[in-house]
Amino acid sequence: MNATIIAKPFPAPGKPSFWPLQIAGWTAYFILNATAVIGEGTELRYVYVSLAVTLSGFVLTSLLRLGYRRLWSLPLPRMAGLAATLLLVATLAQAVCYLCAKIALHFCDDCMSHNPLSYLWYFLSPFYVFLSWSGLYFGIKFARQLTEQKEAALRAQNAAHTAQLKMLRYQLNPHFLFNTLNAISTLVLDDKRDTAYRMVGSLSSFLRHSLDSDPEQRVPLSQEIDALNLYLGIEQLRFGERLAVAMDIEPATRTALVPSLILQPLIENAIKYAVSKREEGGRIELVARRDNDMLDLHLRDDGPGFAEGQLVSNGHARVGLANTRERLRVLYGERQHFDIGNREPHGVDAHIRLPFEMAQGAV
16 A cells, blocks of 8 residues: 655646636626615616626726736836736726716716816726726736746656655665576576576566655555565575574554665665675564654664774765665655664664654554
Protein backbone atom coordinates (compact mmCIF):
# COMPACT_ATOMS: atom_id res chain seq x y z
CA MET A 1 0.00 0.00 0.00
CA ASN A 2 1.59 3.25 -1.10
CA ALA A 3 0.89 6.67 0.25
CA THR A 4 1.86 9.67 -1.80
CA ILE A 5 3.19 12.58 0.20
CA ILE A 6 4.71 14.88 -2.39
CA ALA A 7 3.61 14.29 -5.92
CA LYS A 8 0.07 15.43 -5.45
CA PRO A 9 -1.50 17.47 -8.24
CA PHE A 10 -2.38 20.99 -7.18
CA PRO A 11 -6.07 21.78 -7.48
CA ALA A 12 -7.01 24.35 -10.08
CA PRO A 13 -7.72 27.75 -8.54
CA GLY A 14 -11.34 28.82 -8.33
CA LYS A 15 -12.03 31.13 -11.27
CA PRO A 16 -15.28 33.07 -10.92
CA SER A 17 -16.95 33.31 -14.34
CA PHE A 18 -17.40 36.82 -15.66
CA TRP A 19 -20.90 36.49 -17.04
CA PRO A 20 -22.68 35.14 -13.96
CA LEU A 21 -21.11 37.93 -11.90
CA GLN A 22 -21.97 40.50 -14.57
CA ILE A 23 -25.60 39.44 -14.80
CA ALA A 24 -26.02 39.17 -11.02
CA GLY A 25 -24.40 42.58 -10.43
CA TRP A 26 -26.50 44.50 -12.92
CA THR A 27 -29.67 42.70 -11.86
CA ALA A 28 -29.03 43.82 -8.28
CA TYR A 29 -28.35 47.36 -9.56
CA PHE A 30 -31.67 47.41 -11.41
CA ILE A 31 -33.63 46.24 -8.38
CA LEU A 32 -31.97 48.73 -6.02
CA ASN A 33 -32.25 51.66 -8.43
CA ALA A 34 -35.88 51.04 -9.36
CA THR A 35 -37.11 50.42 -5.81
CA ALA A 36 -35.19 53.42 -4.42
CA VAL A 37 -36.60 55.87 -6.96
CA ILE A 38 -40.14 54.52 -6.85
CA GLY A 39 -39.95 54.54 -3.07
CA GLU A 40 -39.43 58.29 -3.23
CA GLY A 41 -42.83 58.68 -4.94
CA THR A 42 -41.85 58.54 -8.61
CA GLU A 43 -44.33 56.93 -10.97
CA LEU A 44 -44.17 53.17 -11.36
CA ARG A 45 -43.34 53.46 -15.03
CA TYR A 46 -39.94 54.85 -14.02
CA VAL A 47 -38.95 51.20 -13.89
CA TYR A 48 -38.45 51.43 -17.65
CA VAL A 49 -35.83 54.17 -17.16
CA SER A 50 -34.06 51.99 -14.65
CA LEU A 51 -34.25 49.05 -17.07
CA ALA A 52 -32.82 51.12 -19.91
CA VAL A 53 -29.98 52.42 -17.72
CA THR A 54 -29.26 48.89 -16.49
CA LEU A 55 -29.12 47.47 -20.02
CA SER A 56 -26.86 50.26 -21.25
CA GLY A 57 -24.61 49.77 -18.21
CA PHE A 58 -24.50 46.03 -18.88
CA VAL A 59 -23.47 46.59 -22.51
CA LEU A 60 -20.95 49.35 -21.75
CA THR A 61 -19.20 47.42 -18.96
CA SER A 62 -19.06 44.35 -21.21
CA LEU A 63 -17.29 46.53 -23.78
CA LEU A 64 -15.09 47.93 -21.02
CA ARG A 65 -14.04 44.39 -20.18
CA LEU A 66 -12.88 43.85 -23.76
CA GLY A 67 -10.89 47.07 -23.61
CA TYR A 68 -9.35 46.24 -20.23
CA ARG A 69 -8.32 42.80 -21.47
CA ARG A 70 -6.42 44.36 -24.35
CA LEU A 71 -4.61 46.65 -21.91
CA TRP A 72 -3.67 43.88 -19.46
CA SER A 73 -0.26 43.10 -20.94
CA LEU A 74 0.85 46.76 -21.04
CA PRO A 75 3.16 48.34 -18.44
CA LEU A 76 1.21 49.41 -15.36
CA PRO A 77 1.44 53.23 -15.83
CA ARG A 78 0.31 53.03 -19.44
CA MET A 79 -2.39 50.52 -18.62
CA ALA A 80 -3.72 52.73 -15.83
CA GLY A 81 -3.83 55.81 -18.09
CA LEU A 82 -5.63 54.07 -20.93
CA ALA A 83 -8.01 52.32 -18.51
CA ALA A 84 -8.93 55.69 -16.98
CA THR A 85 -9.63 57.05 -20.47
CA LEU A 86 -11.90 54.12 -21.30
CA LEU A 87 -13.65 54.57 -17.96
CA LEU A 88 -14.39 58.25 -18.65
CA VAL A 89 -15.66 57.51 -22.17
CA ALA A 90 -17.93 54.73 -20.89
CA THR A 91 -19.22 56.97 -18.08
CA LEU A 92 -20.02 59.77 -20.52
CA ALA A 93 -21.87 57.30 -22.76
CA GLN A 94 -23.86 56.02 -19.79
CA ALA A 95 -24.78 59.57 -18.75
CA VAL A 96 -26.07 60.26 -22.28
CA CYS A 97 -28.08 57.00 -22.25
CA TYR A 98 -29.58 58.00 -18.90
CA LEU A 99 -30.64 61.42 -20.17
CA CYS A 100 -32.05 59.97 -23.39
CA ALA A 101 -34.08 57.39 -21.44
CA LYS A 102 -35.58 60.11 -19.18
CA ILE A 103 -36.38 62.32 -22.15
CA ALA A 104 -37.93 59.47 -24.17
CA LEU A 105 -40.16 58.43 -21.26
CA HIS A 106 -41.12 62.02 -20.39
CA PHE A 107 -39.34 62.16 -17.04
CA CYS A 108 -37.14 65.04 -18.02
CA ASP A 109 -39.08 68.29 -17.89
CA ASP A 110 -36.22 69.78 -15.85
CA CYS A 111 -33.33 67.84 -17.43
CA MET A 112 -32.03 70.83 -19.30
CA SER A 113 -30.57 73.27 -16.81
CA HIS A 114 -28.77 76.56 -17.16
CA ASN A 115 -26.54 75.59 -14.24
CA PRO A 116 -23.52 73.54 -15.49
CA LEU A 117 -23.10 71.94 -12.06
CA SER A 118 -26.42 70.14 -12.47
CA TYR A 119 -24.99 68.25 -15.45
CA LEU A 120 -22.10 67.13 -13.26
CA TRP A 121 -24.51 64.97 -11.30
CA TYR A 122 -25.54 63.09 -14.45
CA PHE A 123 -21.87 62.27 -14.95
CA LEU A 124 -20.81 61.52 -11.36
CA SER A 125 -23.63 59.07 -10.66
CA PRO A 126 -22.68 56.58 -13.43
CA PHE A 127 -18.99 57.36 -12.87
CA TYR A 128 -19.22 56.04 -9.31
CA VAL A 129 -20.97 52.87 -10.54
CA PHE A 130 -18.47 52.29 -13.36
CA LEU A 131 -15.52 53.06 -11.11
CA SER A 132 -16.75 50.49 -8.58
CA TRP A 133 -17.26 47.97 -11.39
CA SER A 134 -13.72 48.61 -12.69
CA GLY A 135 -12.27 48.27 -9.20
CA LEU A 136 -13.95 44.90 -8.77
CA TYR A 137 -12.84 43.78 -12.23
CA PHE A 138 -9.19 44.66 -11.69
CA GLY A 139 -9.26 43.41 -8.10
CA ILE A 140 -10.50 39.98 -9.20
CA LYS A 141 -8.07 39.98 -12.13
CA PHE A 142 -5.06 40.80 -9.98
CA ALA A 143 -6.12 38.33 -7.26
CA ARG A 144 -6.46 35.58 -9.86
CA GLN A 145 -3.08 36.43 -11.37
CA LEU A 146 -1.46 36.35 -7.92
CA THR A 147 -3.05 32.96 -7.20
CA GLU A 148 -1.85 31.58 -10.53
CA GLN A 149 1.67 32.88 -9.91
CA LYS A 150 1.73 31.28 -6.45
CA GLU A 151 0.50 27.97 -7.84
CA ALA A 152 3.04 28.13 -10.68
CA ALA A 153 5.78 28.68 -8.09
CA LEU A 154 4.46 25.77 -6.03
CA ARG A 155 4.34 23.54 -9.10
CA ALA A 156 7.91 24.52 -9.98
CA GLN A 157 8.98 23.85 -6.38
CA ASN A 158 7.18 20.52 -6.45
CA ALA A 159 8.86 19.58 -9.75
CA ALA A 160 12.27 20.48 -8.32
CA HIS A 161 11.41 18.55 -5.16
CA THR A 162 10.46 15.51 -7.22
CA ALA A 163 13.57 15.72 -9.39
CA GLN A 164 15.75 15.97 -6.30
CA LEU A 165 14.14 12.91 -4.74
CA LYS A 166 14.45 10.90 -7.94
CA MET A 167 18.11 11.84 -8.24
CA LEU A 168 18.76 10.79 -4.64
CA ARG A 169 16.70 7.60 -4.85
CA TYR A 170 18.00 6.24 -8.15
CA GLN A 171 21.68 6.29 -7.27
CA LEU A 172 21.95 2.50 -7.67
CA ASN A 173 25.03 1.08 -5.98
CA PRO A 174 27.18 -0.26 -8.85
CA HIS A 175 29.34 -2.20 -6.37
CA PHE A 176 26.39 -4.31 -5.29
CA LEU A 177 25.38 -5.07 -8.87
CA PHE A 178 28.97 -5.83 -9.91
CA ASN A 179 29.58 -8.08 -6.90
CA THR A 180 26.33 -9.97 -7.43
CA LEU A 181 26.97 -10.58 -11.13
CA ASN A 182 30.53 -11.59 -10.32
CA ALA A 183 29.25 -14.03 -7.68
CA ILE A 184 26.77 -15.47 -10.18
CA SER A 185 29.52 -16.02 -12.76
CA THR A 186 31.69 -17.68 -10.10
CA LEU A 187 28.86 -20.02 -9.12
CA VAL A 188 28.36 -20.96 -12.75
CA LEU A 189 32.08 -21.69 -13.18
CA ASP A 190 32.01 -23.80 -10.01
CA ASP A 191 29.08 -25.72 -11.47
CA LYS A 192 26.77 -24.51 -8.70
CA ARG A 193 24.06 -23.71 -11.16
CA ASP A 194 21.09 -24.16 -8.83
CA THR A 195 22.49 -21.55 -6.47
CA ALA A 196 23.31 -19.29 -9.42
CA TYR A 197 19.74 -19.60 -10.72
CA ARG A 198 18.34 -18.71 -7.29
CA MET A 199 20.62 -15.69 -7.13
CA VAL A 200 19.55 -14.53 -10.60
CA GLY A 201 15.90 -14.87 -9.56
CA SER A 202 16.50 -12.97 -6.34
CA LEU A 203 18.43 -10.25 -8.17
CA SER A 204 15.62 -9.92 -10.72
CA SER A 205 13.00 -9.59 -7.99
CA PHE A 206 15.04 -7.03 -6.08
CA LEU A 207 15.79 -4.87 -9.12
CA ARG A 208 12.16 -4.99 -10.21
CA HIS A 209 11.05 -3.89 -6.77
CA SER A 210 13.72 -1.19 -6.64
CA LEU A 211 12.84 0.27 -10.04
CA ASP A 212 9.10 0.04 -9.47
CA SER A 213 9.23 1.82 -6.14
CA ASP A 214 8.60 5.54 -6.33
CA PRO A 215 11.07 7.80 -4.49
CA GLU A 216 8.18 10.11 -3.62
CA GLN A 217 6.24 7.34 -1.92
CA ARG A 218 6.19 6.14 1.64
CA VAL A 219 5.46 2.51 2.30
CA PRO A 220 4.60 0.51 5.42
CA LEU A 221 7.65 -0.66 7.31
CA SER A 222 6.58 -4.25 6.66
CA GLN A 223 6.92 -3.61 2.92
CA GLU A 224 10.33 -2.04 3.46
CA ILE A 225 11.39 -5.13 5.40
CA ASP A 226 10.22 -7.32 2.52
CA ALA A 227 12.46 -5.32 0.17
CA LEU A 228 15.39 -5.71 2.56
CA ASN A 229 14.79 -9.44 2.69
CA LEU A 230 15.03 -9.61 -1.10
CA TYR A 231 18.39 -7.85 -0.94
CA LEU A 232 19.64 -9.86 2.03
CA GLY A 233 18.60 -13.07 0.33
CA ILE A 234 21.03 -12.27 -2.48
CA GLU A 235 23.79 -11.38 -0.06
CA GLN A 236 23.25 -14.53 2.00
CA LEU A 237 23.71 -16.59 -1.15
CA ARG A 238 27.04 -14.81 -1.57
CA PHE A 239 28.26 -14.97 2.01
CA GLY A 240 26.48 -18.04 3.35
CA GLU A 241 26.95 -18.48 7.08
CA ARG A 242 29.27 -15.48 7.25
CA LEU A 243 26.20 -13.22 7.15
CA ALA A 244 23.83 -13.36 10.13
CA VAL A 245 20.68 -11.22 10.17
CA ALA A 246 18.34 -10.49 13.08
CA MET A 247 15.22 -8.34 13.08
CA ASP A 248 13.56 -7.07 16.23
CA ILE A 249 10.43 -5.34 14.94
CA GLU A 250 7.81 -4.12 17.38
CA PRO A 251 4.43 -5.25 15.95
CA ALA A 252 2.93 -1.76 16.25
CA THR A 253 5.59 -0.36 13.93
CA ARG A 254 4.89 -2.65 10.97
CA THR A 255 2.20 -0.32 9.61
CA ALA A 256 4.31 2.83 10.11
CA LEU A 257 5.11 4.69 6.91
CA VAL A 258 8.76 5.08 5.89
CA PRO A 259 10.41 6.31 2.66
CA SER A 260 10.78 3.49 0.16
CA LEU A 261 14.15 1.70 0.35
CA ILE A 262 15.46 4.25 2.86
CA LEU A 263 17.39 1.53 4.70
CA GLN A 264 19.00 0.14 1.55
CA PRO A 265 22.24 2.20 1.56
CA LEU A 266 22.66 1.54 5.30
CA ILE A 267 22.41 -2.20 4.77
CA GLU A 268 24.90 -1.98 1.90
CA ASN A 269 27.39 -0.12 4.07
CA ALA A 270 26.97 -2.63 6.91
CA ILE A 271 27.62 -5.57 4.59
CA LYS A 272 30.58 -3.87 2.96
CA TYR A 273 32.35 -2.91 6.19
CA ALA A 274 31.08 -5.40 8.76
CA VAL A 275 30.81 -8.59 6.69
CA SER A 276 32.66 -8.67 3.38
CA LYS A 277 36.02 -7.49 4.76
CA ARG A 278 36.06 -9.95 7.67
CA GLU A 279 36.83 -13.59 7.26
CA GLU A 280 34.46 -14.53 10.06
CA GLY A 281 31.71 -12.36 8.57
CA GLY A 282 29.36 -10.38 10.77
CA ARG A 283 25.90 -9.84 12.18
CA ILE A 284 23.38 -7.19 11.14
CA GLU A 285 20.42 -6.26 13.33
CA LEU A 286 17.38 -4.12 12.52
CA VAL A 287 15.39 -2.75 15.48
CA ALA A 288 12.11 -0.84 15.16
CA ARG A 289 10.33 0.81 18.09
CA ARG A 290 7.56 3.33 18.57
CA ASP A 291 8.35 6.23 20.89
CA ASN A 292 5.10 8.16 21.40
CA ASP A 293 4.53 9.95 18.07
CA MET A 294 7.95 9.02 16.66
CA LEU A 295 9.34 5.92 14.95
CA ASP A 296 12.84 4.82 15.96
CA LEU A 297 14.84 2.62 13.59
CA HIS A 298 18.27 1.25 14.44
CA LEU A 299 20.42 -0.65 11.98
CA ARG A 300 23.36 -2.14 13.85
CA ASP A 301 26.32 -4.34 12.99
CA ASP A 302 29.13 -5.93 15.00
CA GLY A 303 31.92 -4.96 12.63
CA PRO A 304 35.08 -3.02 13.44
CA GLY A 305 33.29 0.33 13.24
CA PHE A 306 34.51 3.46 11.52
CA ALA A 307 37.87 4.98 12.18
CA GLU A 308 37.93 8.68 12.99
CA GLY A 309 37.19 10.68 9.84
CA GLN A 310 36.32 7.60 7.78
CA LEU A 311 32.67 8.58 7.45
CA VAL A 312 33.77 11.80 5.81
CA SER A 313 36.67 10.60 3.73
CA ASN A 314 35.32 7.32 2.37
CA GLY A 315 33.63 7.91 -0.96
CA HIS A 316 30.95 5.24 -1.00
CA ALA A 317 30.02 5.68 2.65
CA ARG A 318 29.87 9.43 2.19
CA VAL A 319 27.54 9.17 -0.84
CA GLY A 320 25.26 6.54 0.69
CA LEU A 321 24.89 8.27 4.04
CA ALA A 322 24.57 11.72 2.50
CA ASN A 323 21.90 10.31 0.19
CA THR A 324 19.90 8.97 3.15
CA ARG A 325 20.32 12.16 5.16
CA GLU A 326 19.24 14.36 2.24
CA ARG A 327 16.19 12.25 1.40
CA LEU A 328 15.04 12.47 5.00
CA ARG A 329 15.62 16.22 5.07
CA VAL A 330 13.66 16.75 1.85
CA LEU A 331 10.76 14.57 2.98
CA TYR A 332 10.46 15.57 6.64
CA GLY A 333 12.37 18.82 7.13
CA GLU A 334 13.23 19.34 10.80
CA ARG A 335 10.88 16.58 11.97
CA GLN A 336 13.48 13.87 11.45
CA HIS A 337 16.81 12.82 12.90
CA PHE A 338 19.56 10.71 11.35
CA ASP A 339 22.75 9.80 13.11
CA ILE A 340 25.42 7.16 12.66
CA GLY A 341 28.17 6.31 15.08
CA ASN A 342 30.31 3.56 16.57
CA ARG A 343 28.97 1.13 19.20
CA GLU A 344 30.70 -0.26 22.25
CA PRO A 345 32.78 -2.38 22.20
CA HIS A 346 32.68 -2.39 18.38
CA GLY A 347 30.28 -2.06 15.53
CA VAL A 348 28.16 0.72 14.02
CA ASP A 349 24.66 1.96 14.90
CA ALA A 350 22.69 3.94 12.29
CA HIS A 351 19.70 5.63 13.94
CA ILE A 352 16.73 7.06 12.03
CA ARG A 353 13.96 8.88 13.87
CA LEU A 354 10.78 9.85 11.97
CA PRO A 355 7.25 11.01 12.74
CA PHE A 356 5.08 7.95 13.37
CA GLU A 357 2.37 7.88 10.69
CA MET A 358 0.32 4.80 9.94
CA ALA A 359 -0.55 3.53 6.50
CA GLN A 360 -4.06 4.41 5.35
CA GLY A 361 -6.58 1.84 6.49
CA ALA A 362 -4.23 0.37 9.11
CA VAL A 363 -5.59 -0.19 12.60
